[in-house]
Amino acid sequence: MRKLIVRGLIGLAAVIVLLLAVIYGGSQWKLRRGYDVALTDLSIPTDAASVAEGARLAKIAGCRDCHGPEGQGLVLVDDPALGRIAPPALAGVAMVYSNAELERAIRHGVRRDGSALFVMPTAAHGHLADDDTARIIAWIRSLRAKPDDSTATTAFGPLGRALLLAGVIPSSVQPAKVSVAARPADMGRYVVDFSCSGCHAMHSARPSDDGKQTVPPLAMVAAAYDLPAFKTLLRTGLPPSGRDLGMMTEAAKGGLHVLTDAEIEQIHQYLKAEAEKAPAQ
Secondary structure: OHHHHHHHHHHHHHHHHHHHHHHHHHOOOOOOEEEOOOOOOOOOOOOOHHHHHHHHHHHHHOHHHHHHOOOOOOEEEEEOOOEEEEEOOOOOOHHHHOOHHHHHHHHHOOOOOEEEEEEHHHHHHHOOOOHHHHHHHHHHHHHHOOOOOOOOOOOOOOHHHHHHHHOOOOOOOOOOOOOOOOOOOHHHHHOOOOOOHHHOOOOOOOOOOOOOOEOHHHHHHHHHHOOHHHHHHHOOOOOOOOOOHHHHHHHHHOOHHHHHHHHHHHHHHHHHHHHHHHHHH
């Protein structure tokens, strides 16, 4: 009987080791896989106004939510099973990336070595116009490394690798170019595409990336808010009731509050028009 138990335990251990080997090997292939996305050379401005606008855009796009208010890098998740999600300090990235490589990382989710980035909203950032992407790169280039910049790196734990292999954690690679050369005069749809769509769908609810919230459809949000209340929402993250909206409150306080009145009005007008289309869909 004892021999049978020992053999059973050995067999179970062998299965576990094999499973871990498959998870590690498969996930490692996904992490190292190369993507053939062409580099795009943009003309990067150096004037103070462009750098300041790049800093503002980096807030609206959420870059400074994940990489830190001053681009110093953050550790967003640190879990033994899931792993560590640590967007790096941007000054350090800028030291080794060319401008074209920065553009490819921001809009296409591809690293300098051609492998994939993960947990980066490039599906939204891909809509950034060439001139605005150049302004963001100009801001990144203006940053200087500091002693307290984060040196943590992203690494997936066993559960994280299993989720990666299963496709639950997808890569951020977006090979297609969907952007335009210049920022449009009407910022409504444009801001929704490069910023809001990182969390929201237009006509359907969807779970947040961390699975802790249900993110409402943008068209429904616009239909529920008049313009003054919508401005308050984007500036403070709070609805008329004053209730904390979790990620939305964080997004508004972190970056959306820098939207101008005209930009907020254009966003509201665009979403109202989309809300009117919803019943026909």
